[in-house]
Amino acid sequence: MSVPNPQAQFNPASRAGLPRIAVLLPCYNEEAAIAQTIAGFRAALPDALIYVYDNNSADRTRDVAAEAGAIVRSERMQGKGHVVRRMFADIEADIYVMADGDATYDASAAPTLIRKLIDEQLDMVVGARQSEVEEAYRRGHRIGNRLFNALLASLFGRSFSDIFSGYRVFSRRFAKSFPALARGFETETEISVHALELAMPVGEVVTVYGARPEGSHSKLSTYRDGWRIMKTILNLFRIERPVIFYGSFSLFLLALAVVLSVPLILTYIETGLVPRFPTAILVTGLTLLAALSFFAGLILDTVTRGRREIRRLHYLGLPAPGADRR
Secondary structure (H helix, E strand, C coil): CCCCCHHHHHCHHHHCCCCCEEEEEEECCCCCCHHHHHHHHHHHCCCCEEEEEECCCCCCHHHHHHHCCCEEEECCCCCHHHHHHHHHHHCCCCEEEECCCCCCECHHHHHHHHHHHHHCCCCEEEEEEECCCCCCCCHHHHHHHHHHHHHHHHHHCCCCCCCCCCCEEEEHHHHCCCCCCCCCCCHHHHHHHHHHHCCCCEEEEEEEECCCCCCCCCCCCHHHHHHHHHHHHHHHHHHHCHHHHHHHHHHHHHHHHHHHHHHHHHHHHHHCCCCCHHHHHHHHHHHHHHHHHHHHHHHHHHHHHHHHHHHHHHHHCCCCCCHHHC
8 A cells, every 4th residue: 555645745736746845944043033934935935845943942943933834843963964964864855945044035035046946957056145234244254255165166166156155945856965964054065065076057046135133143153163164175175186185295295305305415416425314214204105195196086986976876866857847
């Protein structure tokens, strides 16, 4: 006997043959803003299912979200990355709309982002933030965003204008192929790198970014989370570009060995002697380490290519958004 799909049973879009849309709202202590956020997405996407994933809130976030008509679930492991991993794993939909539960993102822009995703058969559309309110998007965060955007472009060849935006629309094949290894706010960086590494078709739409409602406070720490994001980018660069990463160390060690060996070579040419044996041993060791680092990069590059091919094949095994309409 077949078991009915609860998504198909309760989602009006599935009964009408339309794409199933899920709105995902990760939340931590958003009692003051979550009802307004839900109401905005309910008005913009009346046929979508709205999920609120509570991440150990100490206030009434869960109760307020349930009263506002959302499907409320919990993730006990603290951090936005853990919540994103759980949402993508548990929820079945054709299109995923992810936003923060703090009412700062323009919910009315969601249909535009979804339309762009479907019409252009993209896998991700980023809602690039544009704010005229100074308090909504702090100057330090704007500067940090530009710096990280430039760093990501230099490391991976291309980037987005707003890699830290929490307002994104995903295809099913993105959500189900995304490994989601990050724990905290660096998950947006990991999402961006995943799209760049698999050369996914992506787009951006400029959206309004507003100030938080009174009583709602940001959980982002400029320096702590900025450092974690920097470590995430460098770690992903090490994993995805091992030849360049380890080759840079190899080149540095080799250059140091050459600099240290010049006096030894000159002395040997003049006298035929090598008077400083410790320096000669150090130069030999640095040269060997340089060679080992270079070959380690080559070997890891082969492993990385194999992993990337497997991820790419899994990604291609799922249909593109809107593919059945063509």
